[in-house]
Amino acid sequence: MSDSPYAPPKAVVADVEPRGALVKRPRQVPLAVTCLWIGYGLNFAQSVWLELIVPGPKMAVISLSYQLAIYLAVILLAAWIFHAVGKGRNWARTVVVIFAGIAVAGLLFVIYRISLGMAIILSAIPALVTTCLKVFGAYLLTTGDAQEWYRSMKWWHVPIEPKQPGGR
Secondary structure, X not given: OXXXXXXXXXXXXXXXXXXXXXXXXXXXXXXXXXXXXXXXXXXXXXXXXXXXXXXXXXXXXXXXXXHHHHHHHXXXXXXXXXXXXXXXXXXXXXXXHHHHHHHHHHHHHHHHHHHOOOOOHHHHHHHHHHHHHHHHHHHHHHOHHHHHHHHHOOOOOOOOOOOOOOOO
16 A cells, blocks of 8 residues: 555445435335225215215305316325325325324214214214224324334435336
């Protein structure tokens, strides 16, 4: 080795792992997202059924095109949130947990209306099914491996899986 002051510094050369470990998404996260999509899809179908197909008084008298625009906006918002949940964004998981709590409150309101005789028991079945799906999805996102996965996915957005060489 040279003692020259102009020699390059001596450093250990090695492959460096990216900041944060590459983390594989736990199986319960896609299952939770699937539960959320099914619950949302059932809610959407019920809403369309009640608002557009079933005769009777409607909650709001607005044009069909306006209703469809609102439905489209809500679908896009749900898709964005569910996609973020699947990518490991903690804010999206928090939103899902909050909306699961709101769904529980909505179910309690349906049960209250049934107890007053303002609704039939059959109206509680869709609310019960969709609420159970949403709560189960939120539960999956907040327990076990998913909890650890979200903790490891920090604000610098750790890659979920390594990209294949030559792939995009």
